[in-house]
Amino acid sequence: MLAPTEWSCFRGKLLAPVDAERLRRVIVTYATLAMVTVGAVVAGLAVTPLALRLREQALEALRHELTLKVMAGGEVAARAVNLAQQVTSRTVIRQKLESYNHGEVGLEELREFTRDKLADALNLSPEMLGIIRFAADGQVVARLGRLAGTEMLKPLASPQLVLTLANGDTGPVLVVAAPIVGRGGVLAGTDMVVVSGACLHAIVDEVRALRGRAEAVLVDHGDGGKVALASDPDFTLAAPDLALVDEALEQRLVRMAEQNGVVSAAAALPATRWVLLLRLPAHEATAAVDTLLLWVVAAALVVIALGVLGLRKVLQPLTGVFIVHAADMNRQIGELRQAQGELAAKTHDLAVSNAELQEYAYAASHDLQE
Numbered sequence: 001m002l003a004p005t006e007w008s009c010f011r012g013k014l015l016a017p018v019d020a021e022r023l024r025r026v027i028v029t030y031a032t033l034a035m036v037t038v039g040a041v042v043a044g045l046a047v048t049p050l051a052l053r054l055r056e057q058a059l060e061a062l063r064h065e066l067t068l069k070v071m072a073g074g075e076v077a078a079r080a081v082n083l084a085q086q087v088t089s090r091t092v093i094r095q096k097l098e099s100y101n102h103g104e105v106g107l108e109e110l111r112e113f114t115r116d117k118l119a120d121a122l123n124l125s126p127e128m129l130g131i132i133r134f135a136a137d138g139q140v141v142a143r144l145g146r147l148a149g150t151e152m153l154k155p156l157a158s159p160q161l162v163l164t165l166a167n168g169d170t171g172p173v174l175v176v177a178a179p180i181v182g183r184g185g186v187l188a189g190t191d192m193v194v195v196s197g198a199c200l201h202a203i204v205d206e207v208r209a210l211r212g213r214a215e216a217v218l219v220d221h222g223d224g225g226k227v228a229l230a231s232d233p234d235f236t237l238a239a240p241d242l243a244l245v246d247e248a249l250e251q252r253l254v255r256m257a258e259q260n261g262v263v264s265a266a267a268a269l270p271a272t273r274w275v276l277l278l279r280l281p282a283h284e285a286t287a288a289v290d291t292l293l294l295w296v297v298a299a300a301l302v303v304i305a306l307g308v309l310g311l312r313k314v315l316q317p318l319t320g321v322f323i324v325h326a327a328d329m330n331r332q333i334g335e336l337r338q339a340q341g342e343l344a345a346k347t348h349d350l351a352v353s354n355a356e357l358q359e360y361a362y363a364a365s366h367d368l369q370e
Helices: 004-016 020-089 090-100 107-124 200-206 239-251 287-369
Strands: 126-133 139-144 162-167 172-181 188-195 215-221 228-229 257-261 262-268 274-281
Touching: 004 228, 020 107, 020 172, 020 188, 020 200, 020 228, 020 262, 020 274, 020 287, 090 107, 090 188, 090 239, 107 139, 107 162, 107 228, 107 274, 162 188, 162 215, 172 200, 200 274, 239 257, 239 262
Parallel strands: none
Antiparallel strands: 126 139, 126 188, 162 172, 172 188, 215 228, 215 274, 257 262, 262 274
């Protein structure tokens, strides 16, 4: 049982008026915070795996695009080699060259016989720019067409084809040193066929254009890792780049690495010692994905905002009804307090009246006794 003072305090709390407007603000505020928190958590759980997956796909797409480009570069190199082999496979002039090597004909006769037939070979393809034929003793048999880029090259010492990339008079050129193999597998001479490198240069430029501010370079690993072709004349190879080039050439796969905010990708051209290297800022590699994610996050924020607005629209009428009931309750509490006041006043008057009656009764009793 509660003591009278405790009961009075408890009853006072029950009858205390409720601040309905403040309570409504509290309800709406906490409901809004709960809605925003739940929405943010759900959006985070949904967007984070999506972001990681899309970034992986972006890097995989870059790997695939680079693979296609090196395949195209390999086709260019293979076409140049095929043109050189078509030149060396011409039987008549090869036999005449073997006759010279055996001392059966003179150098001038060989040159006269060879020049016209090699000039006809220049028409095999518009990409063919020039031909130099060497005899086994190193003598020049014929020099035809545009030969810029061959000045430092020498005849082959073994029957093994060599493909190099050089600077021609109008751009890069592919120089194919093709062995002329005679009877018995003997090296009869060397044909140096100069083929336009415009297609290869275009491929390097296309690689550079794959992503934003990318830099592309073709590295000739057979020439000590020299930059053979670059999208930027000031391009320099760093130690990590050379290590990546070695890995790509050894494994014949697209190798990728990220260091200091820079993504590097390297892939070897088929059947060559050339490696195509792409270098670009890490944020450029996934720029399209980042833009998409920004739109997704913006859409999630819009959805959360609409949810909050909808929640407020629903809560305001409900809390309005609560305020009406609370106001009625406050009015009833006021009336009850007024009745309590009136009752207390009447109780006081009754107590005063009782005291007067008791005093009168005492006086009357005293008079009767006398």
